[in-house]
Amino acid sequence: MSAIFYIDQLPNRTIDHDGQAYLFFSGTAYLGIPQHPDFHQLMAESMRRYGTVFGSSRNGNVRISVYEEAESMLATRIGAESALTLSSGMMAGQVVINWLQSQHYTFVYAPKAHPALWHAPTVTLPQLAFADWTAQLPGQLSALSPGPVAILVNSLDAVCSDYYDFDWINQLPDNRPITLIVDDSHGLGVLNNGRGIWPTILQKSVDKPASVRIVGTGSLAKGMGLPGGVVFGDANAIQSIRQTAFFGACSPMPPACLDAFLRADALYAEGQERLQRNIKLAEHLLLPTGLFHQASGYPVFFTEHDALYANLLQKNILIYSFAYPTAADRANTRIVISAFHEVADIEWLAESIFG
Template sequence: MSDEFIINQLPSNKILLKGKEYHFFSGTSYLGMNQDEDFKKLLIEGMNRYGMSFGSSRNGNLQLDIYEQAEEKMARWVGSEKSLTVSSGMLAGQLVAQYLKTQNATFFYAPHSHAANFHEPNICLPNLSFEAWATTIGDEILEKNALHSVIVCNSCDALKLSRYDFNWTSQLPIGGVPHNQAITLIIDDSHGLGITGKNGSGIFEQISVNPNIRLVIVSSLHKAMGIAGGVVFGDNDFIETLRHTAFFASCSPIAPAYLHAYMYADEIYARNLQNLQSNIHRFNLQISNNQLFSFLPNYPVYYTLQDDLYDFLFENGIFIYSFAYPIKAGKPNTRIVLSAWHEEEQIDFLAEKCKEFSQI
């Protein structure tokens, strides 16, 4: 594996390393928003109106209307009653986790849950498959007999490309758990929002729960959406409670210029989502008989156990994702990431080189 590289420009579909140009198939800018010229114009328009940032508490005595407007629009899009934006996806997870911690809730974490949603450091995650964990979570809740149980999981395994089955959520409470027991289900949709679900609206409307189950979705907006911030989706009462916590009041808000851009970017998001889906379809057709990758239908990430693919593609002018995550130790996670910003010629070149590697 090569050493880390440092560049002085933001990646797009190509990057410049030591004077040589490489096709860039890494990162998480699935819709290419951080280099979209039309989105940049909207962002600059927002900066001219609202400045670079809003240096105040969202609970102060002077409010900016753009926050409420954008949050109402996001909630309608996703299908939740209400939403609340914060300045990062990590903060979205911590806002929810730290509030529920004050409610003496008992937490149950699924395998591979993201650390952004931990209520305390050094959580020990279950060492089994998501499917196996889902069959036992009801029994775990019953055994603990807690007054309030919190279940935390991701919407999918975005590292090793596994799509999770959430049919079990409609059966909660299960295994004899009393129907009056409070259960909060938190799903991190950071790698789904913007590119999965109807019109990119993510997983919210795909989850079915019983009336005593509170569904909360947390997500980064920085990945597909190209917005430097995070969001929490949920029912009116829960979001209003979060809104008035000291944790939320003490945090700097998301820069309002991004939300201004979001308000007027519907056509840009729709166009880029269509471009991304076209790129996925084009690449899939060319690797359909290739056993090199694990991947999901209509999803832009391709995972491989063959870490040597990184060096091979790098030698051929293609830069892909390959490093250990989230802890910088152990086996690298090697994968290819497609984006809306890739041209057809780049997709074809990548597919050709992947075929060559498979034949070696």
């Protein structure tokens, strides 16, 4: 098990621990928004107007308009008809699960489906490669009892840095209502110029049966740098979710964060540009080692060489290496590139690996 680093500051391109400075190549702040001083300034201004939290139901008789304004911008940015924010990515997933359960859906899980989409504390996930799972999916669906089905998948494998093929959506059966739920926590802000997986899903599903509906969920705390989550899809589905008791009882995400988001377009564009530059450099320097697997253009470099963690730690470089999603799982070792990294950081990382 990797040593646990307790620190008293937000990780940036470096962290300080016991008087030592370490280059930090972990975490999920892909665009470097939480560390950006200009975003801190936006947040300070927004908090003076909106405070730290809105202690009320979004469905109450007093409503703060910044929620609808930010949700409209999120929907536009993603390319969906409508969007709804919640206090976390986990809550975004669970509000959808609660909505589907109330309609007596049967749940079908893809390999590695995120716990935010689980309908029970534990579920049995298929131990198959994603392509093998999609190949046997039609048979699995035909064996189910009549009634609506929810298919729950991640937008990509962010742990092992693999893209998923979604061509199979068009081959789904048309003899029952099917809702495909895609968790895009690790795609929002990163894929498709920050729009996440939704443009790809729309492209891949142009010939899907009319009985198939697609809903996206995700954390905003990763690429977007916001403490909250989002559900997005067609307007009817989003309105139906908003009317549930589950959503009505949820405390919303802080309105100040959404106000800052509305004013941060330039920072997101800057983060995207820096991230893509850093990814290209890392691909050029790291992939020739033969140690890594990486989805082209994605900021995660996965390795099965777990000893790399300890080797780099001796050179004051801290990378990702811990069991996920539960403590019983094997450790996953990977390097995460962020917009806050400097060229020299990535060059030193590569030199340290070769050395």
